[in-house]
Amino acid sequence: MMNKVITISRQFGSGGRTIGKAIAERLGxxxxxxxxxxxVAKKSGFSHEFIEEIGEYASVTSSFLxxxxxxxxxMGLVDTMSISDKLYVCQANTIRDFADKxxxxxxxxxxxxxxxxxxxxxxxxxxxxxxxxxxxxLENYGETSKPMDKxxxxxxxxxxxxxxxxxxxxxxxxxNYDICLDSGTLGIEKCVDIVCDIAMMD
Amino acid sequence: MMNKVITISRQFGSGGRTIGKAIAERLGxxxxxxxxxxxVAKKSGFSHEFIEEIGEYASVTSSFLxxxxxxxxxMGLVDTMSISDKLYVCQANTIRDFADKxxxxxxxxxxxxxxxxxxxxxxxxxxxxxxxxxxxxLENYGETSKPMDKxxxxxxxxxxxxxxxxxxxxxxxxxNYDICLDSGTLGIEKCVDIVCDIAMMD
Numbered sequence: 395m396m397n398k399v400i401t402i403s404r405q406f407g408s409g410g411r412t413i414g415k416a417i418a419e420r421l422g423x424x425x426x427x428x429x430x431x432x433x434v435a436k437k438s439g440f441s442h443e444f445i446e447e448i449g450e451y452a453s454v455t456s457s458f459l460x461x462x463x464x465x466x467x468x469m470g471l472v473d474t475m476s477i478s479d480k481l482y483v484c485q486a487n488t489i490r491d492f493a494d495k496x497x498x499x500x501x502x503x504x505x506x507x508x509x510x511x512x513x514x515x516x517x518x519x520x521x522x523x524x525x526x527x528x529x530x531x532l533e534n535y536g537e538t539s540k541p542m543d544k545x546x547x548x549x550x551x552x553x554x555x556x557x558x559x560x561x562x563x564x565x566x567x568x569x570n571y572d573i574c575l576d577s578g579t580l581g582i583e584k585c586v587d588i589v590c591d592i593a594m595m596d
Numbered sequence: 597m598m599n600k601v602i603t604i605s606r607q608f609g610s611g612g613r614t615i616g617k618a619i620a621e622r623l624g625x626x627x628x629x630x631x632x633x634x635x636v637a638k639k640s641g642f643s644h645e646f647i648e649e650i651g652e653y654a655s656v657t658s659s660f661l662x663x664x665x666x667x668x669x670x671m672g673l674v675d676t677m678s679i680s681d682k683l684y685v686c687q688a689n690t691i692r693d694f695a696d697k698x699x700x701x702x703x704x705x706x707x708x709x710x711x712x713x714x715x716x717x718x719x720x721x722x723x724x725x726x727x728x729x730x731x732x733x734l735e736n737y738g739e740t741s742k743p744m745d746k747x748x749x750x751x752x753x754x755x756x757x758x759x760x761x762x763x764x765x766x767x768x769x770x771x772n773y774d775i776c777l778d779s780g781t782l783g784i785e786k787c788v789d790i791v792c793d794i795a796m797m798d
Contacts, residue, residue, distance in 0.1 A: 405771070521771045566770045569607070569723045574776035580794065588790060592782065 407527030522578030608751035609729030724780030
């Protein structure tokens with residue numbers, strides 16, 4: 395019986411989502427990714443699109459958008475907080491609620507940091523080189539007008555800035571995670587095997 | 597048959613050496629740590645003590661010691677190089693020679709970077725929290741007059757600066773390694789199992 399909360403942080407295009415989903419399926423526990431967005435949308439009143447766009451990538455420097463105050467809030471948020479901060483608090487509360495319900499897999503959104511003091515967690519980071527990620531992105535999300543290298547670098551940079559802003563830690567630094575795996579050199583299937591094997595340890 | 601060169605980078609006190617040695621024993625391949633120092637000493641003429649003290653921790657900023665020129669050299673070193681640079685070149689050549697000989701485990705000394713373009717390598721990073729490391733250091737190296745937290749922080753900082761200087765990469769950043777493991781949460785034995793299992797993959 396697997397009794398852990400597994401958080402998956404990942405470089406864009408590294409297959410972290412695919413790995414997270416496969417781990418949850420194999421271990422028979424809930425997988426929270428889009429479901430997290432649904433829950434945050436329900437609780438916060440923010441739209442799905444807004445949460446998906448801003449939830450991990452907010453430009454956390456000052457911007458007109460983030461300084462707009464919104465109306466009184468069901469999650470106890472303070473009206474002078476920026477929209478980005480409000481969304482972060484909603485997400486953090488939802489992640490804690492999910493973890494309290496029992497074993498599960500949670501993808502992204504600083505879950506490793508938000509749950510860092512819980513002893514029943516396993517924090518994973520998935521990364522790969524640009525060639526692997528480019529192939530994965532192309533297959534799963536298709537092409538855009540932006541050159542692939544730029545697309546990858548921009549996403550990495552935004553996640554890095556967002557993570558640093560809310561956690562004061564460096565995104566992708568090994569010591570923040572129990573296990574970091576290169577899905578490019580190890581393969582997606584092997585990453586799933588390793589994490590499931592460790593998750594089943596006493 | 598294991599046909600890989602395994603490099604182990606590690607935080608001081610994380611048990612990386614113990615893990616490296618156990619992996620080499622289990623896989624039946626040579627383990628290069630002190631042996632690397634012996635070989636570098638033989639080839640370079642530097643003393644064992646000097647290599648152990650400077651080989652991963654050199655204060656790479658200007659210092660009187662590092663600006664002394666030494667006499668003509670059997671490894672083709674340039675006389676205007678600093679002693680630290682000369683030692684780095686000797687170590688890098690020796691690491692490449694060891695890797696050329698066949699499957700093995702090499703601990704520390706930027707081996708992950710030096711061998712980064714070889715496809716037959718598995719690059720590992722081992723880390724743990726300060727409580728685990730303090731216990732491990734105390735058991736294996738004993739006490740000194742310096743408080744443990746300071747001792748750990750100083751070693752980390754020196755390795756970080758040395759690695760950055762010679763590789764222009766950030767020490768302990770997950771994307772430099774195939775696998776990063778927290779020996780504190782996973783346990784030393786499990787780390788050995790995981791690496792051996794991956795090393796035996798085709």
